[in-house]
């Protein structure tokens with residue numbers, strides 16, 4: 453067995469021009485893969501920071517950022533070494549963080565910190581009730597070099613350092629599953645800046661660009677079995693291995709004012725309007741994922757592959773898609789092709805995507821993935837039964853059925869489902885902004901069906 457090293461693999465470090473927050477599995481299968489294969493990759497290194505725990509930075513340290521990416525096709529593994537992570541830092545390395553922001557070479561800030569990591573309230577504004585965030589912003593207002601831990605505060609700390617250094621324009625390119633994620637980040641960063649130093653808000657207007665992205669590549673958590681299998685196939689022991697699927701899609705909208713890698717080399721698309729692509733992916737893929745995570749786990753399944761192999765769950769997924777496509781603004785054939793491709797992806801037996809992983813943070817997901825279809829149908833006088841079933845399954849999940857509840861807002865959403873089922877459903881529907889008698893009846897009936 454060997455280990456990865458820049459010297460033996462002949463992989464020099466590219467200069468850091470991208471800073472990434474949240475170096476989990478997904479970014480290493482997606483944005484890093486596009487950067488690795490960009491025609492101008494030699495010019496674009498990434499400095500990656502962990503979101504919270506330092507673990508993956510420690511794991512990547514011996515290999516100086518090198519890791520293996522295994523594409524698990526139905527036929528077998530295709531393994532490559534990714535080398536574009538020029539530097540990897542723990543979340544609390546604020547000196548390094550400020551140093552990159554102060555460097556005029558830095559052009560792009562990307563992030564994958566989960567939907568919950570941006571600390572938004574129900575209206576999508578900065579969550580003023582979050583005590584850690586408030587403490588961070590107060591600390592930064594007193595001392596621009598204060599130690600902070602929340603993502604919005606870190607972005608402000610970095611921008612303060614950049615303004616002070618006169619380092620020029622920079623573009624934020626968030627890569628989490630959130631609609632209009634570019635404007636979302638700009639709004640949060642500006643609101644956070646307002647509380648720290650109002651003069652920074654205008655500087656942000658002039659110097660910070662945002663790009664909105666739709667990102668797609670199913671990347672489950674790596675297992676010990678994955679690491680053992682790939683080690684025996686390659687002769688390389690890699691604790692930082694990432695396993696992903698063959699499919700990948702990246703659609704971006706906006707200007708990279710300080711430049712960008714040629715991500716189109718691997719098929720990234722730059723469009724004028726990303727909204728229809730976002731709605732397609734977040735609804736059809738992520739919506740069916742969450743439906744399977746709640747309803748499928750209640751039926752005893754552990755993975756997407758198992759759930760989609762169950763005819764009943766497959767029927768529920770198709771019901772949801774039938775409702776959802778009525779409200780998506782893309783040609784019918786394109787949507788039909790996308791559905792077919794999704795089924796093939798879910799049926800890849802070599803991708804073991806745990807429903808319990810997908811079930812996490814439903815408080816952030818159901819509103820994005822199912823509620824728009826329910827509201828759009830209601831506006832036409834119809835009940836989208838395929839989508840209300842996901843709400844029914846989520847209520848059951850919160851009440852203890854299926855996958856365990858892990859949610860950044862667990863206290864708030866668990867409080868909704870206390871008491872008898874009727875009361876719980878009314879509270880959840882009120883919380884989702886869909887407390888309508890017809891939706892209530894549908895959800896109550898479907899809760900019984902799912903449990904049966």
Ligand SMILES: NC(=O)c1ccc[n+]([C@@H]2O[C@H](COP(=O)([O-])OP(=O)(O)OC[C@H]3O[C@@H](n4cnc5c(N)ncnc54)[C@H](O)[C@@H]3O)[C@@H](O)[C@H]2O)c1
Pocket residue numbers: 473474475476477478479502503504505564565566567568569570602603627628629630667668669670671672
């Ligand atoms: N895994 C996928 O298939 C996939 C596909 C498309 C998009 N995404 C997006 O990427 C995100 C991350 O997925 P992943 O598979 O890399 O997960 P992961 O668990 O491997 O990594 C999550 C990262 O987010 C950070 N994080 C979590 N909570 C945070 C917080 N409150 N503040 C700051 N950082 C925080 C963690 O420290 C970690 O670095 C998803 O939530 C989703 O929005 C994932």
Ligand SMILES: O=P(O)(O)OC[C@@H](O)[C@@H](O)[C@H](O)[C@H](O)CO
Pocket residue numbers: 567629667668669670671737738741742809810
């Ligand atoms: O990553 P999350 O937690 O936003 O959602 C779970 C899955 O639906 C998601 O990771 C998909 O696999 C991904 O969005 C596919 O591109």
